Amino acid sequence: EDKVVQSPLSLVVHEGDTVTLNCSYEVTNFRSLLWYKQEKKAPTFLFMLTSSGIEKKSGRLSSILDKKELFSILNITATQTGDSAVYLCALFMIKAAGNKLTFGGGTRVLVKP
């Protein structure tokens, strides 16, 4: 069975700290790994990773995929209270029944002032 597992489940940090979120998977065939940020409602797209070892960056956020060790990490440096959210990892899988996103359980991040 395909699995996407995120860790930690939740964490609390103070502004200025760096956080590292992990997404590990047991999936036989996927095309890309995506990270989303979900505050109150709609998940918003952060990164899409398709190749191993190539870091993607957007401001204080960065992410990398390791296809050999079957995980991805999302880093947030110099955290701000606006970074408080649930961070979701998802794999886009190619299946005979149809291609779809399968989400991990999410990591809840709380950044305190």
Place this chain on the structure above:
Amino acid sequence: DTEVTQTPKHLVMGMTNKKSLKCEQHMGHRAMYWYKQKAKKPPELMFVYSYEKLSINESVPSRFSPECPNSSLLNLHLHALQPEDSALYLCASSPAGSYETQYFGPGTRLLVL
């Protein structure tokens, strides 16, 4: 226009009611999705429409009935729901050929009494 809109934002219905959720996008996307998200859980895929045709139904009970009247609109008709169907219902869309890049709407928070 780069957003997905959903109406209503909130909905309270009894178990004998019939209601509909609406989703709209004007980005020219040809794939649209319904997800269900329970509290503190990740989104779970319900239905996928591709070029206005239903391509994935994740074994969703028949009390949920999707409809895609045109490429910009996606409806979810609800009838005889149960209290356990209370959740956030998210709509998403993606461009043809880039099905993993999904843009989510703000969701409809549904409460079934």
